[in-house]
Amino acid sequence: MQSTDVQKGPGAYSRTNPFPAKVLKNVNLNGTGSKKETRHLELSLQGSDLSYLPGYALGIVPQNDPELVAALLEELKLDGDTIVTVGKEGDSLTLKDALTNHFEITLLSKKILQQAVEYSENEALRNLLLAENANQxxxxxxGRDLLDMLRDFGPWKASAQEIVSLLRKMTPRLYSIASSIAAHPDEVHLTIGAVRYTTHGRERKGVCSVQVAERIQEGDTLPVFVQINKHFHLPEAQEKDIIMVGPGTGIAPFRSFIEERAVTKATGRSWLFFGDQHAATDFLYQDELEGYQQDGVLTKIDAAFSRDSEQKVYVQHKMLENSQELFEWLEQGAYFYVCGDKTNMAKDVHNALLQIIEQEGKLSAEEAEAYLSELQKQGRYQRDVY
Structure with missing residues (x-):
């Protein structure tokens, strides 16, 4: 939710003026022995005038890892207390503060390298920037960051001000909201998977996800704002059926959908497809979801756990196993939702959906595509993928 309005105060909290939300709860949803760490975060919106609908996202303005900032300062041989000016307003702050709170330091772009070459006499960097080496x-x-560049192409003769002038402004991280405000007045909940991996000989950490996992305690505050999502929402008619496909942290908006429908006592049926690695450690919100199923709020749950069997089973396999019933729901007007990984999962789910429509509807591939396009036009096939 971007506001062109710069006035401060309640009602004016936005991307440019985030609200300091107090952390009420921060727990790991995964069981002991899981390869994953998924944080359930509950934040207070009390006094903010912020509100949201199921399907909206919450923006968090994160802070960089203090260890990474310290490593940068050491590599540059610069004092973190050196004063630099940042932004259009020309605000004065310390270099350490600028690198911690204002700039992206975990991403590298062609532009940064092109500008940085002025401050190094390193031949390898000059060669890398030649037109014929565009692919290299x-x-x-x-997958590399500012620290890699500094280590690979030194020595550097840049001032603190020159270093910050290379960098891009920190961008807020957006997360699908995992709660209904009707169920939790004055609160917003998130489901955040901690991103950690090793590449180019160093451990890498997601800026915001690992801040939440490692450094944010209950009682701390996080700067947040609400981001409207007009293309992902519950049907207006309460009697409509919904099919939700959300493996891993893709469960987040569907927790908000289910909570909302529990409060509004919607009469439409609901069917959740969830997936993760192991049933014993990675079935996020299992107790809640099973409770909703017992109460009749959630009609069906089909869960796929890819590492619990020799053949990897994913959400799309569970859809195909239930193809006849799934198609019947669609024919009866059900809305179909997907949330999660854009690269693989969303494509696989899309293709499985086409296969089900083709097979159960006895349609050609072209007719199945047209059927799905029609669902999209009617707003009955909605995706929140990232």
Whole structure:
């Protein structure tokens, strides 16, 4: 929710003026022995005048890892207390504060390297920037960060001000909201998977997800704002059926959908497809979901756990196993939702859906595509993928 309005105060909290939300709860949803860490975060919106609908996202303005900031300062041989000016307003702050709170330091772009070359006499950097090495340059920037660049192409003769002038402003991280405000007045909940991986000989950490997992305690505050999502929402008619596909943290908006429908006593049926690695450690919100099923709020749950069997089973396999019933729901006017990984899961789910429509509707591939396009036009096929 971006506001062009710059006045401060309640009602004016926005991307440019985030609200300091107090952390009420921060717990790991995964069981002991899981390869994953998924945080359930509950934040207070009391006094903010912020509100949201199921399907909206929450923006968090994160802070960079203090260890990474310290490593940058050491590599640059610069004092963190050096004063620099940032932004259009020309605000004065310390270099350490600028690197912690104002700039992206975990991403590298062609532009940064092109500008940085002025401050180094390193031949390898000059070569990398030659037109004929465009592919190598692209490969180099992929998965590397500012610290890699500083270590690979030094020595550097840049001032603190020159270093910050290379960097892009920190962008807020958006997360699908995992709660209904009707169920939790003055609160907003999130489901955040901690991103950690090793590449190019260093451990990498997601800026916001690992801040939440490692450094944010209950009682702390996080700067937040609400981001409207007009393309992902519950049907207006309470009697409509909904089919939700949300493996891993993709469960988040569907927790908000289910909570909302429990409060509004919607009469439509609901069917959740959830997936993760192991049933014993990775079935996020299992007790809640099973409670909703017992209460009749959630009609069906089909869960796929990919590492519990020799053949990996994913949400799309569960859809195909239930193809006849799933198609019947669609024919009866059900809305179909997908949330989660855009690269693989959303494509696989899309293809499984086409296969079900083709097979159960006895349609050609072209007719199945047209059927799905029609669902999209009617707002009955909605995706929140990232």
């Amino acid at each position: 340059l692209k490969e180099y920037t992929n």
